[in-house]
Amino acid sequence: MPVMIEKKLKTDSANRAYSPWDHAMAQMNAAAKKIGLNESILKKIAYCKRALIVSIPVKMDDGRVEVFEGYRVHHNVVRGPAKGGIRYHPDVNLEEIKALAFWMTMKCAVMNLPYGGAKGGVRVDPKKLSLGELERLTRRYTSEISILIGPDRDIPAPDMYTNAQTMAWIMDTYSMSVGYSAPGVVTGKPLEIGGSYGRFEATGRGVVVTVEEAFKQNGWKLPGATAAIQGFGNAGSVAAKLLSLAGVKVIAVSDSKGGVICPQGLDAERLMAIKAKGGRVSDYDGKNVSVVTNAELLETPCDILVPAAMEEQITSQNASRLKAKLIAEAANGPTTPEADEILWKKNVFILPDILANAGGVTVSYFEWVQDIQSYSWTEDEVNARLGELMRSAFHTVHQTAQQNNVHMRLAAHMVALKRVAQATEIRGIYP
Numbered sequence: 001m002p003v004m005i006e007k008k009l010k011t012d013s014a015n016r017a018y019s020p021w022d023h024a025m026a027q028m029n030a031a032a033k034k035i036g037l038n039e040s041i042l043k044k045i046a047y048c049k050r051a052l053i054v055s056i057p058v059k060m061d062d063g064r065v066e067v068f069e070g071y072r073v074h075h076n077v078v079r080g081p082a083k084g085g086i087r088y089h090p091d092v093n094l095e096e097i098k099a100l101a102f103w104m105t106m107k108c109a110v111m112n113l114p115y116g117g118a119k120g121g122v123r124v125d126p127k128k129l130s131l132g133e134l135e136r137l138t139r140r141y142t143s144e145i146s147i148l149i150g151p152d153r154d155i156p157a158p159d160m161y162t163n164a165q166t167m168a169w170i171m172d173t174y175s176m177s178v179g180y181s182a183p184g185v186v187t188g189k190p191l192e193i194g195g196s197y198g199r200f201e202a203t204g205r206g207v208v209v210t211v212e213e214a215f216k217q218n219g220w221k222l223p224g225a226t227a228a229i230q231g232f233g234n235a236g237s238v239a240a241k242l243l244s245l246a247g248v249k250v251i252a253v254s255d256s257k258g259g260v261i262c263p264q265g266l267d268a269e270r271l272m273a274i275k276a277k278g279g280r281v282s283d284y285d286g287k288n289v290s291v292v293t294n295a296e297l298l299e300t301p302c303d304i305l306v307p308a309a310m311e312e313q314i315t316s317q318n319a320s321r322l323k324a325k326l327i328a329e330a331a332n333g334p335t336t337p338e339a340d341e342i343l344w345k346k347n348v349f350i351l352p353d354i355l356a357n358a359g360g361v362t363v364s365y366f367e368w369v370q371d372i373q374s375y376s377w378t379e380d381e382v383n384a385r386l387g388e389l390m391r392s393a394f395h396t397v398h399q400t401a402q403q404n405n406v407h408m409r410l411a412a413h414m415v416a417l418k419r420v421a422q423a424t425e426i427r428g429i430y431p
């Protein structure tokens with residue numbers, strides 16, 4: 001029998017049950033109120049366009065058949081094809097994937113990319129599967145969602161515990177079924193089959209660009225500042241490396257098993273080497289290095305806090321104890337709306353997820369454009385264009401925040417929602 005792990009609903013300070021989707025809707029409603037959005041348009045955006053639930057039978061290495069549940073959700077495709085990653089995680093559930101799809105709609109809109117929002121996921125612990133089992137799971141999942149995906153319709157990408165190899169299997173499975181190579185069906189692919197230079201580092205690079213802009217705007221000095229990073233996957237590890245290169249002292253990092261802290265700073269490259277060998281960040285040792293839990297890491301005294309792991313890490317329970325002056329959300333949905341209010345009152349500068357981590361989907365867009373043109377850009381070109389788009393989006397959001405005296409998350413949602421609403425209004429409601 002498959003093991004069904006339903007994510008338990010958490011409760012807020014008033015003991016009401018909530019899900020990430022409720023949080024997403026609270027963010028949307030606050031932005032709608034602020035921009036005076038027409039009720040009919042708002043109602044349309046408050047629903048996902050479509051959601052597909054699939055079962056994925058997989059022949060395991062020992063001969064058993066295990067069945068996993070997977071999802072692909074399109075939140076909104078008014079501004080273009082559906083775009084968003086696929087995650088493999090034991091806590092994946094429909095409400096979470098719906099919220100993540102909504103955030104993709106908003107993320108693409110805030111960056112002004114010609115995409116709608118989607119997300120997919122499989123409820124599985126990928127660490128317990130062999131490479132062969134992962135490949136069979138990925139290919140069957142691709143086949144099950146093939147009624148939705150395609151270069152002009154819905155373009156998946158990596159997310160938690162999926163990577164370039166996963167994308168190669170998806171691209172191959174889709175290509176086999178249509179009978180020709182279709183590199184544009186996924187982004188975040190290996191370079192050899194139409195991937196883009198700079199895509200692997202794009203999320204972390206985008207985070208660092210927005211941190212640099214925020215520091216400039218606030219008149220703070222980046223070299224010598226300190227950072228704590230929760231999560232050492234693709235986004236967290238690259239952010240650690242690039243922040244270190246910018247002169248920031250990365251004093252604490254963690255992965256799902258816990259973390260390490262060192263007031264003199266940690267060596268990001270050494271941490272990456274430990275992870276590449278299958279180790280944990282807590283295997284890192286050295287003078288003055290001590291172990292921290294994920295909860296302690298968030299409360300570390302530092303200038304920059306980078307949540308780069310799961311949703312709902314910063315809540316009404318711990319927000320008042322956070323010490324950072326800036327939070328750069330490399331993760332999607334790490335802060336609850338209640339925590340947002342606490343942080344706003346504490347004067348913490350938040351770089352919200354739909355802006356801070358949008359570097360990934362931005363270079364995904366570049367990859368898709370290169371695939372369509374069958375023409376590849378240099379890494380310098382990719383990084384330069386990424387920097388340009390990230391800085392421009394940062395300033396649009398920052399100006400909106402200042403003009404309306406609201407925090408950066410509300411401003412980002414206002415900018416994005418206005419764009420989605422305008423497209424909805426211009427296209428009209430069919431029939």
Ligand code: GLU
Nearest residue numbers: 084085157159360361364
């Ligand atoms: N999974 C990433 C995100 O949450 C990237 C999505 C994409 O490139 O389509 O933004």
